[in-house]
Amino acid sequence: MKVVRTDDSVGMVLGHDITEIVPGEFKGVAFKKGHVIQEEDIKRLLRIGKEHIYIFELKENELHEDEAALALGNLICGRGVHFSTPPREGKINILPDYKGLLKISRDVLDDVNELGDICLATIHGNRTINEGELIGGCRVIPLKINKTKIEDVEKIIVEKGKIFEVKKFKALKSAIIVTGSEVYKGRITDKFGPVVERKLLEFGAEVFYKTIVPDDSDIIKETILKCKEMGAELIVVTGGMSVDPDDKTPGAIKSTGADIVSYGSPVLPGAMLLFAYLGGIPVFGLPGCVMFSATTAFDILLPRVMAGEIIVKRDITRMGYGGQCLKCQVCTFPNCHFGKY
Numbered sequence: 001m002k003v004v005r006t007d008d009s010v011g012m013v014l015g016h017d018i019t020e021i022v023p024g025e026f027k028g029v030a031f032k033k034g035h036v037i038q039e040e041d042i043k044r045l046l047r048i049g050k051e052h053i054y055i056f057e058l059k060e061n062e063l064h065e066d067e068a069a070l071a072l073g074n075l076i077c078g079r080g081v082h083f084s085t086p087p088r089e090g091k092i093n094i095l096p097d098y099k100g101l102l103k104i105s106r107d108v109l110d111d112v113n114e115l116g117d118i119c120l121a122t123i124h125g126n127r128t129i130n131e132g133e134l135i136g137g138c139r140v141i142p143l144k145i146n147k148t149k150i151e152d153v154e155k156i157i158v159e160k161g162k163i164f165e166v167k168k169f170k171a172l173k174s175a176i177i178v179t180g181s182e183v184y185k186g187r188i189t190d191k192f193g194p195v196v197e198r199k200l201l202e203f204g205a206e207v208f209y210k211t212i213v214p215d216d217s218d219i220i221k222e223t224i225l226k227c228k229e230m231g232a233e234l235i236v237v238t239g240g241m242s243v244d245p246d247d248k249t250p251g252a253i254k255s256t257g258a259d260i261v262s263y264g265s266p267v268l269p270g271a272m273l274l275f276a277y278l279g280g281i282p283v284f285g286l287p288g289c290v291m292f293s294a295t296t297a298f299d300i301l302l303p304r305v306m307a308g309e310i311i312v313k314r315d316i317t318r319m320g321y322g323g324q325c326l327k328c329q330v331c332t333f334p335n336c337h338f339g340k341y
């Protein structure tokens, strides 16, 4: 470390903590080791009695932790994601630009963390993230880091893509078909349709058609096909999803010619959920539990569907890991293990 006159130290990196004591007012660290000295700091340093200070010298091939954190932020944040500036002690926060579906490339994240000297911690992806919520943090561990480390990160990103992205939800034109003869005949009031509508509206969907039909395969089939003809971009059918004689919904969805991605999901609640595509349009068959429970397989899949992602069988298979809801007294979903697969 070299000694410089405080007056000449602007832009240089402080090599040690500097403590200030003002009797009756303050005692503590006024400037931390690693701080880049600003014009406005000079007065305070002189007031503390520091006419000379130790300066941390960076070699040609080294970066200060804050500069490195800035470079990393620019490399790792993709569309819809930004980071907090200025960095604080080599750390930045990763934040969403808007509400959407959070995507995190686990593969690239692991590659970067394996390099050493860089700590990149995140929440889980494939969930809704709201504006202002924290996605993660990135910290450069030593006070200075070799530039080659940042170049290594750049190589990984160029080859495999950014780590973070937030996909905007699409205002899908949605139809809700409530099945159940007991509801159709007015023996009970529909409680399922409103639950589904509320969940779709949270994503900005446009619910353009709602209907109640009896447990009749042909009627359910024709209603689904009519919704498609009317331009539905998402069709949700509720009830009649299990194995009773009056449970006609899975067969009716199949008979429309839809490709069934999965009938059943390894999620509790949500074991009897069906997901299909009818000419490219996503179709859900929702079991009774979606009406009853706060969070189910529907809440895990819906954000991805609303962001326009194509769901394959394996996506649903993988939902078993983290697929048991603990029905906590105060539900914190999606800030819990449920649906993190």
Ligand SMILES: Nc1nc2c(c(=O)[nH]1)N[C@H]1C(S)=C(S)[C@@H](COP(=O)(O)OP(=O)(O)OC[C@H]3O[C@@H](n4cnc5c(N)ncnc54)[C@H](O)[C@@H]3O)O[C@H]1N2
Binding pocket: 178, 179, 180, 182, 183, 188, 189, 190, 191, 192, 193, 238, 239, 240, 241, 242, 243, 244, 247, 270, 271, 272, 286, 287, 288, 289, 290, 291
């Ligand atoms: N033998 C088996 N039985 C059941 C299984 C199983 O694997 N084997 N799975 C259970 C699971 S898990 C679920 S979830 C439910 C699925 O139920 P369904 O989707 O078939 O629901 P329904 O039989 O149509 O209705 C159940 C219950 O909810 C009431 N309901 C339905 N729709 C409405 C509505 N729009 N408004 C108000 N109430 C509604 C309905 O009247 C029934 O009381 O199956 C288990 N069984």
Ligand code: MOO
Binding pocket: 267, 268, 269, 270, 271, 272, 273, 287, 288, 289
């Ligand atoms: O589809 Mo049911 O959850 O397992 O209630």
